[in-house]
Amino acid sequence: MAEIQIKNIAKSFGAYQALNDINLTIANQEFMVLLGASGCGKSTLLRIIAGLETASAGEILIGGKRIDHLSPKDRGIAMVFQNYAVFPHLTVFENIGFGLRMHKLPNNEVTQRVEKVAELMHIEMLLKRYSGELSGGQRQRVAVARALAMEPDVILMDEPLSNLDALLRMEMRAELKGVLAASKTTAIYVTHDQVEAMSMADRISVMHQGNIVQAASPIEVYRDPAAKFVGSFIGNPPMNFLPAVAKGSGKWEVAGQSFNGPRTDKAELQFAIRPEDMALANKGISAIAKTVEPLGAHLLVTCEVDGAMFRVVLDSDTVVKTGQTLTLAPQSDRIRWFELETTLAIP
Amino acid sequence: MTDTIAIDSSVDTRKSGRFLYVASVVLLCAWVIVPIYFLLINTLSSPEAVNSFPKSFFPEFNFSSLQFFAGFAGMMTALKNSVVVALMTMVMSIIIGAPAGYALSRFDFPGKGLFRLLIVLTRAFPLPLLALPLAVMFIQTGLDDTAFGLALVHTTLAIPFAVLITFSLFSGIPIELEEAAWTLGCTRLTAFTKVVLPLILPGITASAIFAFVISWNEVFAAAVLTIENRTLTAFLLQNLDTSPLHLKFAGGFILVVPALIFIFAVRKYLFAMWGIANR
Numbered sequence: 001m002a003e004i005q006i007k008n009i010a011k012s013f014g015a016y017q018a019l020n021d022i023n024l025t026i027a028n029q030e031f032m033v034l035l036g037a038s039g040c041g042k043s044t045l046l047r048i049i050a051g052l053e054t055a056s057a058g059e060i061l062i063g064g065k066r067i068d069h070l071s072p073k074d075r076g077i078a079m080v081f082q083n084y085a086v087f088p089h090l091t092v093f094e095n096i097g098f099g100l101r102m103h104k105l106p107n108n109e110v111t112q113r114v115e116k117v118a119e120l121m122h123i124e125m126l127l128k129r130y131s132g133e134l135s136g137g138q139r140q141r142v143a144v145a146r147a148l149a150m151e152p153d154v155i156l157m158d159e160p161l162s163n164l165d166a167l168l169r170m171e172m173r174a175e176l177k178g179v180l181a182a183s184k185t186t187a188i189y190v191t192h193d194q195v196e197a198m199s200m201a202d203r204i205s206v207m208h209q210g211n212i213v214q215a216a217s218p219i220e221v222y223r224d225p226a227a228k229f230v231g232s233f234i235g236n237p238p239m240n241f242l243p244a245v246a247k248g249s250g251k252w253e254v255a256g257q258s259f260n261g262p263r264t265d266k267a268e269l270q271f272a273i274r275p276e277d278m279a280l281a282n283k284g285i286s287a288i289a290k291t292v293e294p295l296g297a298h299l300l301v302t303c304e305v306d307g308a309m310f311r312v313v314l315d316s317d318t319v320v321k322t323g324q325t326l327t328l329a330p331q332s333d334r335i336r337w338f339e340l341e342t343t344l345a346i347p
Numbered sequence: 348m349t350d351t352i353a354i355d356s357s358v359d360t361r362k363s364g365r366f367l368y369v370a371s372v373v374l375l376c377a378w379v380i381v382p383i384y385f386l387l388i389n390t391l392s393s394p395e396a397v398n399s400f401p402k403s404f405f406p407e408f409n410f411s412s413l414q415f416f417a418g419f420a421g422m423m424t425a426l427k428n429s430v431v432v433a434l435m436t437m438v439m440s441i442i443i444g445a446p447a448g449y450a451l452s453r454f455d456f457p458g459k460g461l462f463r464l465l466i467v468l469t470r471a472f473p474l475p476l477l478a479l480p481l482a483v484m485f486i487q488t489g490l491d492d493t494a495f496g497l498a499l500v501h502t503t504l505a506i507p508f509a510v511l512i513t514f515s516l517f518s519g520i521p522i523e524l525e526e527a528a529w530t531l532g533c534t535r536l537t538a539f540t541k542v543v544l545p546l547i548l549p550g551i552t553a554s555a556i557f558a559f560v561i562s563w564n565e566v567f568a569a570a571v572l573t574i575e576n577r578t579l580t581a582f583l584l585q586n587l588d589t590s591p592l593h594l595k596f597a598g599g600f601i602l603v604v605p606a607l608i609f610i611f612a613v614r615k616y617l618f619a620m621w622g623i624a625n626r
Contacts, residue, residue: 052526072529085527089545102532102541143527150531 002063002076002153002186003028004049009058011044011210018044019210022058026186026203031177032215034190035197036207037233042190043158045207049188050079050156062153073102075154078147082159084139086131092118092142093127099150113149120179121145137168144176148183155180157189161196173199194234198222206230225336228270228343237275237300237311242285244271244337252337255285255305259330262337262346269346270338273330275300276313281329287312289324301326383603389596397593412597425582428494429563430605432578435498436505436562437555443502444509444558445551449539451510452517463514466507474504478571485572492573500568505558512557516550517543556610563606 004026011019019041026032034042047053049060051072060068067075078099087095094101096114105113118124121141131139140160147155160176161169177200180187191197197204198218205215206229214226225231231239244252244261245268252261254271261269276298278284287303287310294300299314303326312328320326337346389397390413391406416422450456451463481500482491490496520543528538544551569581577585583598590598 050526050530052529071534072526073532073534077530079527079530081523081527083521083523085521085523087524087527087542089542098528098541099531102537146527146531156530 003061004154004186004188005061006045006049007059007061009045009048009055009060011041011048011053011056017210019048019055022210022212024205024212024215026188029184029186031180031187031189031200031202033197033201033204034188034207035194035204035234036192038192040207041210042192042207046156046158046188046190049154050077051075076152077154077156078150078152080140080143080147080155080157080160082162084131084136084143084163086134086139086142086146088131090130091127092123092129092131092134095131095142096127096146096149098146113151114145117145117149120148136164137172140164140172144179148179151183152185154186154188155183157187159191160189162191162193169196176200194236198234206233208233223334224345225272226345228272228338228345231272231336231338235274237313239272239274239336240310240312241338242271242305242308242310244269257285259335260332261335264346266339268340270340270343272336272338273334275311277331277334278312278328279331280314280318281327284327284329285310287326287328289320289322289326292320292322303328383607386596386600386603389593390600392593394591394593397596412593413601415594416597416601419586421577421582425577425579426601426605428573428576429579431494432498432501432569433559433562435495436501437559439498439502440505440509440558441513441551441555444506444554445513447506447510448513448515449517449543451514453522466510469503470507474567478568481568482571492576494576497569497572497576497578498562500572501562501565502558504565504568505561508557508561509554512550512554513547516547516554520546559609560606563602 004024006022006024006026009019009022010017022045024032034045036042044053048055048068051067051070055068058068059066062076072079086092087098090098093114096117097110100110100113114127115124118127121144123138123141123145126134126138126142131142134142140163144160161172164172173196189197189200201218203215204218204221206213206221208229214221214230216224216226221230222234225234225239228241232241242254244254244259246264246266247253247258250260250263252259252269252271259271261271285305287305289301289303291302292299293302294316297316299316299318299320301312301314301320303310303312312326314320338344339346385402388403388406391408391410392403393407393409393411396403396407396409447466451459485491485496490499524542524546525538528542529535533541564580566580566584569578570584573581579602583602587595587598
């Protein structure tokens with residue numbers, strides 16, 4: 001059992017507040033992805049959990065045991081680094097067995113475990129090589145194997161795939177997900193790549209400016225962003241936002257059209273809709289097509305609605321000319337509303 | 348037509364580039380080898396041959412000058428002193444210099460920039476300026492005329508290099524390697540001995556050799572601070588001044604050879620090791 005509880009963790013570097021009061025519980029065997037742009041504090045949070053950085057405040061519990069005062073080696077964690085950190089002076093075998101030897105395991109058990117994880121990661125033919133003789137993808141496999149060989153309670157990964165080329169990344173993504181699910185360890189995975197996050201995670205924690213904005217399943221993060229930031233950060237192309245003016249009793253005027261919305265006493269809100277949740281119709285928002293991009297699977301049209309940028313994804317057979325005025329009807333159950341001041345979602 | 352010309356000229360450039368390369372290599376080798384070779388010839392020649400002209404280009408393997416030195420009173424003691432002082436300097440400058448280099452590369456502390464500057468500044472003071480106060484202090488503490496006392500002085504001379512060399516070595520090793528070791532069950536110390544040390548050993552060796560050679564070649568402090576326990580340089584300086592030419596050559600040879608043998612013996616550490624030392 002390795003449930004991770006992060007309680008009120010804060011970190012400041014001098015006057016700069018890298019993390020503000022982070023609270024997060026990660027269930028046993030859960031695959032949690034910390035997602036955010038660079039500088040959002042996701043790596044700092046991971047390094048605090050690993051013990052490579054000390055928090056300014058707060059506590060961390062793994063499996064109910066407080067570990068934030070322990071050194072990295074006593075936390076029951078293993079970590080995979082962005083630049084692999086494969087020891088150049090040791091063979092692949094000794095790299096994978098390094099942690100086991102440090103824990104004074106008998107020779108035959110070291111051999112056994114190293115061979116097992118090497119097979120799992122498909123690097124059994126590389127065991128005698130040095131890291132200088134490996135490709136980036138192979139080094140990454142060694143780094144993951146080294147972490148798995150420890151049979152840790154928690155495995156921490158800091159952008160492990162970001163140094164690989166696109167094709168290899170896609171392949172490793174699927175493989176890593178399978179291997180980690182089979183290993184039954186709790187995993188925390190840091191990335192700035194939303195596709196990686198969406199495809200691998202059980203839950204995604206979207207981070208922004210040292211805060212966790214939303215922690216939810218990938219589909220929930222996508223469908224019901226907790227804040228405007230999440231909607232604009234996740235999804236490619238991102239969510240569309242338009243100003244909405246209150247017309248009373250739950251009616252809102254958006255781009256000249258009336259929509260049913262939340263009943264609040266606010267005079268203005270933000271109306272939001274995903275680009276693929278709209279269809280051409282006789283009645284709806286009028287948008288002037290500015291750029292038309294046929295992407296094969298679908299057609300991406302960047303429009304202008306009352307001077308604001310507004311993207312729509314249409315079927316690839318649709319014929320749209322630049323300058324044409326489109327009438328777009330949003331799918332009503334996919335419309336989301338955000339407060340103007342707090343930028344938070346209105347349920 | 349134009350193609351051929353282009354190829355011809357590129358062959359020409361490559362040829363002249365190659366010539367320049369070979370010429371530079373030959374020149375650099377000659378720069379080092381020729382004086383040592385003449386030193387060797389003159390050392391292995393009879394006193395008459397040394398003083399005659401023209402010179403022979405081949406040694407006549409006359410060992411009389413060297414035999415004279417071997418039998419010279421105090422010579423062997425001086426040689427032993429030199430080795431002892433140089434080894435002590437080597438060990439002390441690494442023991443003190445390497446942790447300083449590590450700290451400079453891995454930790455942020457106030458005054459870091461100033462500290463680096465001060466380290467280099469220690470070389471700004473000429474040794475004669477320091478020798479007199481040092482001699483007085485050494486006499487007061489009883490360190491005068493001891494190998495250890497002299498090694499202390501040589502260590503202060505060697506430390507700036509040891510610190511700066513090890514600083515750049517440690518900086519060349521990604522901190523992630525150490526962090527990975529920590530997460531795999533190492534303490535700061537074992538991560539250092541299991542991961543960092545093997546990686547920087549070639550560099551450490553290089554900086555140790557440097558310290559050895561600095562101490563071996565240092566003559567001023569050695570001459571001022573020792574009387575009975577003279578090192579080879581100080582001993583030869585004192586005695587060769589009034590000696591005939593062939594003995595000066597032989598003395599010079601004796602000074603050069605041990606340093607050469609030492610560097611030759613550890614040369615493999617100066618070159619590539621797992622491909623990271625040859626940066």
